[in-house]
Amino acid sequence: MGERNRKITIKDIAAEAGVSIALVSFVMNGKSEGKNAYRVNKETAERIRSVAERLNYQPNEAARVLRSGKTNAVGVIVSDISNKFFADIARCIEDRAYKHKYTVLFGSTDENPQKLENLIDVFRNKGVDGLIVVPCEGAEQTLRKLANENFPLVLLDREVPGAELSSVVLNNRRAGYQVAEVLVRQGFRRIEMVSYSMNLSNIREREEGYRSCMTENGLGEYVRIHHLRHERLDRIVEVLRDARSRQVEAFVFATNTLAMQGVTAMFRMGWQVPRDCSMVCFDTNEAFDLYHTAAACVSQPIERFGAEALDLLLKSIEHRDQPMACTRVVLTPEIVEYAGAESLPEVVSAEV
Amino acid sequence: MGERNRKITIKDIAAEAGVSIALVSFVMNGKSEGKNAYRVNKETAERIRSVAERLNYQPNEAARVLRSGKTNAVGVIVSDISNKFFADIARCIEDRAYKHKYTVLFGSTDENPQKLENLIDVFRNKGVDGLIVVPCEGAEQTLRKLANENFPLVLLDREVPGAELSSVVLNNRRAGYQVAEVLVRQGFRRIEMVSYSMNLSNIREREEGYRSCMTENGLGEYVRIHHLRHERLDRIVEVLRDARSRQVEAFVFATNTLAMQGVTAMFRMGWQVPRDCSMVCFDTNEAFDLYHTAAACVSQPIERFGAEALDLLLKSIEHRDQPMACTRVVLTPEIVEYAGAESLPEVVSAEV
């Protein structure tokens, strides 16, 4: 009572148990058991443990980090943590990290390479043991440098071409192909794609997928990809208007944001989807799902994104000394196909 | 080159600049200027600064924390970080914290008080300077204890009744009243509410709002609140069926999750919203917005939630010594009213 409620340290425990602080440390870290152990008397160990328990000892992280150089924290840097796709992944990473006694720091770049660099600096100062990063355009240099320093790093969602970096990505080519194929199978021919002008690996591959689906189905002449700058999404209205003037029948949207913007624009202009114009998109979405707005969408295996990325990172942290192996994990997309809006299930409630 | 790329410390700078480490510390912390300064020679200070710059000195956080006891990190614990409402708030907090040179740790409780307690322990061990918490049912004890220790704490979204804790919440009563009022004004009479059985302040107040709106409009006889357990949301189907059998015309959903589940269920049963049944809900939502599913919704001032909570917390951290003032910030909801679905703007694209 008199002492103010000062934090309990290893020293207090040592005093209370009548041993040295070294012994306490050994016991608390389980160094008293196992292969290359420190030989601590069974009873002493038990005594120490019980004192620690009784005083509710909580080791001081800062001291531990200072001494050992390990923080048991990792950083996760995405484009925008409030974007559902990334928020979901973040949640998975958080849960999984927690099980491994790791904590996670989150940051958003807004696709700005300068912000990315800042965040990396801040996180490294905080001493994170490793980073999971969604690279943005213009960040290649920064990331390569990081990897050269042998700093544990895993890329997520997108890759950096020409760099030997570990990554977890979707098979975007295949996803693009298959989702476009749904439209083709439904008989559409004039199918165009709405995409970003940013040079990101995932986007580019989605475009490739669409393109090869079209050519392989003899629709090469209709291939057309519209590139929007992400800070000028309002331009989408012009793109759509122009497309309609060319009797375009369906669109492939390269991301969920683009799809939502696109459909919103169409509604504003009075088009109904899919009545007037069909579409497919990447990522699922309550709105499109509920109202069968999309003919199909690419469902990404969120949990696996998180799990694989974290596992890869932890492995990479564990082997920091080794010359850094580079692993690529490519996940398989699932295509969710919706029945047309006209065939919405009309299951009227049975009884009453 | 020979030295391996060891991290630059304050010692290296001192050596390089030919001064003591104390002086370097003074300069790096700006203690050389201002009111109660440490009087460092202008030129010396400049020299130190330039050396630090040249060697790209990055202070070691762990050491700083160990010595000063301040981490410049705060924890944010919500129900589910992948929920759009919380993800948006998290993003605001993150941005704002960053400007104040703070980093943020996130955690999700899944409405489980045990998880909350664990997270609090973990975050405190990590040494966070303070916490922003969305309290869940059953966490009252834990939170009160925390506050008793004079630990900086701000509640978000919900309050803990009977405890003197700082908080940032919506005027949920008013929101409930006003959003229900929209339905009343549209001529509906049999209006029921779908809510959670959890005992949370925000939920209870929303119910109060609905209730008083109804009674004040002479509809007291129709008041009916359905309480669902959040792990048994599938029960919503029965609730809706039952309601339909009583000719209920419209629903007030207490949260976005409930609304989404509810509408999905209605669609499954073949009802169209709002053709067969009208509804209002809390929080905006792309789906309901796009298709005018909701007659109205409560729009919460996300950015203010984040900003007020963080500001309050930082203030509380700054004055840790004082006996802890308790501030309540009550934010005003905005009601967004949609025109009926039948009057969707049919502005066909002008030219072409």
Added chain:
DNA sequence: TTTGTTTGTTAAAACGTTTTAATTACCTTT
């Protein structure tokens, strides 16, 4: 000259761990 004041600088302690190397105590062997 002495005394006091201001300015600039530094030595050293402290924060709470982890880990190495040394030490003690107690058995076995000879």
Added chain:
DNA sequence: AAAGGTAATTAAAACGTTTTAACAAACAAA
């Protein structure tokens, strides 16, 4: 009884800061 081995324990250094108290030098006032 001496030597060697093993089991258990500990003293002390190190990690990189911040901050206090002391010190030296220069100058001003007596």
